[in-house]
Amino acid sequence: MRNRRAFLKFLAGSPYLAALGGLRAAAVETEQASDVITDPKDALDVMDFEAAARHKVAPGHWAYMASGVDDDGTLKANREGFKHVQIRPRRLFDATKVDMRKELWGTTYNSPVFLCPTGGEKSFHAEGEVAVARAAKARGTLQVLSTSTSTPVEDVCQALGRPVWYQLYAPTSLKAAEQIIHRVEAAGCPVIALTVDNTTGRNSQTYKRMRPKDLTQCAVCHGPGEPPGARGRVMYKGVDMTGASAQNTAMDWEFVDHLRKLVSVKFLIKGIDTHEDARLALEHGFDGVWVSNHGGRATETYRSTIEALPEVVAEVGGRIPVFVDGGFRRGTDVFKALALGATAVGVGRPFLWGLGSFGEAGVNRVLEILQGELKLAMGNCGTQSVAKITRDRVATPDWHI
Numbered sequence: 001m002r003n004r005r006a007f008l009k010f011l012a013g014s015p016y017l018a019a020l021g022g023l024r025a026a027a028v029e030t031e032q033a034s035d036v037i038t039d040p041k042d043a044l045d046v047m048d049f050e051a052a053a054r055h056k057v058a059p060g061h062w063a064y065m066a067s068g069v070d071d072d073g074t075l076k077a078n079r080e081g082f083k084h085v086q087i088r089p090r091r092l093f094d095a096t097k098v099d100m101r102k103e104l105w106g107t108t109y110n111s112p113v114f115l116c117p118t119g120g121e122k123s124f125h126a127e128g129e130v131a132v133a134r135a136a137k138a139r140g141t142l143q144v145l146s147t148s149t150s151t152p153v154e155d156v157c158q159a160l161g162r163p164v165w166y167q168l169y170a171p172t173s174l175k176a177a178e179q180i181i182h183r184v185e186a187a188g189c190p191v192i193a194l195t196v197d198n199t200t201g202r203n204s205q206t207y208k209r210m211r212p213k214d215l216t217q218c219a220v221c222h223g224p225g226e227p228p229g230a231r232g233r234v235m236y237k238g239v240d241m242t243g244a245s246a247q248n249t250a251m252d253w254e255f256v257d258h259l260r261k262l263v264s265v266k267f268l269i270k271g272i273d274t275h276e277d278a279r280l281a282l283e284h285g286f287d288g289v290w291v292s293n294h295g296g297r298a299t300e301t302y303r304s305t306i307e308a309l310p311e312v313v314a315e316v317g318g319r320i321p322v323f324v325d326g327g328f329r330r331g332t333d334v335f336k337a338l339a340l341g342a343t344a345v346g347v348g349r350p351f352l353w354g355l356g357s358f359g360e361a362g363v364n365r366v367l368e369i370l371q372g373e374l375k376l377a378m379g380n381c382g383t384q385s386v387a388k389i390t391r392d393r394v395a396t397p398d399w400h401i
Contacts, residue, residue: 037052040365046353049358052356053124068206068295069204070300074300078295078304091382093383094384097384110141113344115347117146117149121352129145129149132351132355133159144193144346145165147168149235150234169247170259171244178262191265191288193269194256195270197271198298199248200249201249260285266287267287292325295349306336309322310341324342330370331377335389350370
């Protein structure tokens with residue numbers, strides 16, 4: 001037993017195994033199959049779904065989802081950052097009156113936890129984004145749909161029972177961007193979130209090491225080139241991409257101004273991590289700012305989003321909402337972000353684990369756990385509503401600010 005524990009400790013330090021689920025995924029290989037949950041009801045935390053999904057999801061798809069960039073340092077930093085934020089609980093408040101509901105631009109959700117846009121969710125389960133939408137509907141949760149969705153926006157909205165928010169990768173052609181925007185707005189989407197943190201691509205080193213060496217089979221679904229390719233990207237159907245690229249390396253604030261004129265609904269900017277860019281987002285007329293480093297998949301900054309959040313919040317000064325994602329795994333993580341000024345908190349990989357292991361039921365249980373943990377934290381810390389989760393409820397002694 002001592003030797004086994006030493007071996008697992010060694011595996012936990014591997015950046016490659018970290019990208020494939022870390023210690024838990026490594027442990028799966030040395031545990032009996034009975035140690036992996038077979039029913040979503042058996043999960044005690046969202047991490048329990050990681051090993052279950054690892055057993056079912058195709059290796060290439062898993063590696064693509066789980067990896068970061070370079071040495072996966074930012075991927076790890078997103079989790080480590082929460083250790084530097086301490087909760088300061090207050091006592092003797094009536095916890096039976098805890099209300100997690102959150103209103104965002106006219107729609108009330110059951111909690112401030114939302115589902116981040118993740119591309120190609122059919123890579124993890126045959127029902128993909130539709131299964132996620134059904135779980136989000138059941139849990140009263142906001143769903144944000146990726147431009148790289150494997151299911152048309154109209155079908156996802158129908159499954160959700162209301163329009164999703166839509167995340168936009170702006171192509172190099174304004175004409176093509178306008179076509180996508182018009183389609184999304186016609187579907188009723190009330191918010192479009194422009195992603196700006198991955199315009200130049202990324203160095204997904206761990207993914208390249210861990211994916212299958214022979215990509216011939218992958219090309220059948222993804223098309224030629226680096227997976228995931230353009231084939232099957234349903235939101236580009238009918239869009240004139242002649243001479244255009246889906247990845248806009250030249251995008252700048254001037255291009256963004258042109259996009260701003262095309263969008264008639266609420267317009268978010270996703271991927272802002274500094275107060276300088278938050279100020280520019282305000283100046284260029286955005287309705288909200290989304291603090292994100294693409295789940296550690298954009299640039300190897302070694303800076304977590306929970307650490308970047310306070311300066312963005314301070315710059316915005318309550319004028320527009322501030323959203324955040326990156327490494328959230330616990331209700332207490334969500335509580336910390338809300339205390340530091342976040343309006344709502346997004347999760348990505350955890351619901352993909354749930355989707356990959358049990359489909360809709362897995363996503364539902366992931367949301368149930370996160371909402372339950374947040375409610376516990378609110379009750380134990382004397383915050384009967386989300387609005388009462390304020391800065392005095394946390395301490396950050398390591399930050400020296």
